[in-house]
Amino acid sequence: MTKVGAHVSIAGGVANAPGNAYDLKCECFQLFTRSPRGGQRKEIDLEKFFEDCQKYNFEIGKDYIVHSPYYINLASADEKIYQNSIRILQDELKVASEIKCPYVITHLGSAKDQDKKVAQKRVLAGLVAIYKDYQNSAMLTLEIAAGSGNVMGVDLDEFKFYFDELKKIGIEVGFCFDTCHAFAGGYDLRTSEKVQEVFREIDQKIGLKNLKCIHFNDSKTEFNSKKDRHEHIGKGSIGEIGLKSVAQEAQKLGINIYLETNHDQIKEDLILTKSFNEAKRTR
Numbered sequence: 304m305t306k307v308g309a310h311v312s313i314a315g316g317v318a319n320a321p322g323n324a325y326d327l328k329c330e331c332f333q334l335f336t337r338s339p340r341g342g343q344r345k346e347i348d349l350e351k352f353f354e355d356c357q358k359y360n361f362e363i364g365k366d367y368i369v370h371s372p373y374y375i376n377l378a379s380a381d382e383k384i385y386q387n388s389i390r391i392l393q394d395e396l397k398v399a400s401e402i403k404c405p406y407v408i409t410h411l412g413s414a415k416d417q418d419k420k421v422a423q424k425r426v427l428a429g430l431v432a433i434y435k436d437y438q439n440s441a442m443l444t445l446e447i448a449a450g451s452g453n454v455m456g457v458d459l460d461e462f463k464f465y466f467d468e469l470k471k472i473g474i475e476v477g478f479c480f481d482t483c484h485a486f487a488g489g490y491d492l493r494t495s496e497k498v499q500e501v502f503r504e505i506d507q508k509i510g511l512k513n514l515k516c517i518h519f520n521d522s523k524t525e526f527n528s529k530k531d532r533h534e535h536i537g538k539g540s541i542g543e544i545g546l547k548s549v550a551q552e553a554q555k556l557g558i559n560i561y562l563e564t565n566h567d568q569i570k571e572d573l574i575l576t577k578s579f580n581e582a583k584r585t586r
């Protein structure tokens with residue numbers, strides 16, 4: 304069954320996330336394990352985290368995902384930034400595995416002034432390095448980006464390259480589809496037909512079995528704007544019809560939906576999104 308949740312705060316500690324998610328009536332949740340803009344990670348109270356998952360009815364190992372920090376850049380020509388991105392993602396996968404989280408969502412970074420093809424090879428090598436001697440259970444999941452500047456991971460052909468190359472050497476990664484990023488990056492999602500077209504393309508190029516979750520956001524900017532600005536559900540340029548179709552595709556696949564809209568109206572966004580499918584709800 305598709306569950307509907309949101310990105311939630313870890314103020315006061317990661318172990319507060321399940322309680323925060325419950326307060327918003329989330330059925331699943333996304334969290335950071337550290338400050339997304341930098342700084343050291345604090346110790347996680349694992350006992351409280353697991354206790355609260357049970358208390359608030361979140362299935363351990365299933366109903367939450369980790370989002371990596373924003374400063375990751377696996378395409379960086381700067382060796383220090385590049386190696387640091389690899390190290391941080393390895394650490395995120397380790398911590399996610401400790402809290403029995405199945406997926407770590409990450410952006411790929413930016414090519415800046417490098418040639419895109421060169422940058423793609425660098426990203427691929429970084430992904431391979433992350434998985435060297437891999438002992439943990441969590442899976443790295445690559446998120447589609449909106450496309451400002453020389454950002455990596457905007458079109459599905461690029462993802463096809465990573466998935467094909469990684470498969471050849473037996474590395475399995477996931478794919479995260481963000482509705483706002485995809486729409487701003489040039490994938491029209493305004494009608495049911497367009498949505499189905501996009502999902503067919505994901506299937507052809509990446510395989511729908513590799514689609515692990517949906518970031519569910521409307522877009523403040525116009526189609527193909529290349530700008531990443533999340534809007535409340537049904538209030539942006541994608542609109543309710545298109546987003547409902549995406550929710551229905553998620554339901555067919557049985558994957559969860561995570562909202563990343565501003566928390567001022569997130570409760571309303573969650574109610575509306577839940578109404579997009581007829582699944583029996585627990586909250």
Ligand SMILES: [Zn+2]
Nearest residue numbers: 446481518563
């Ligand atoms: Zn996202």
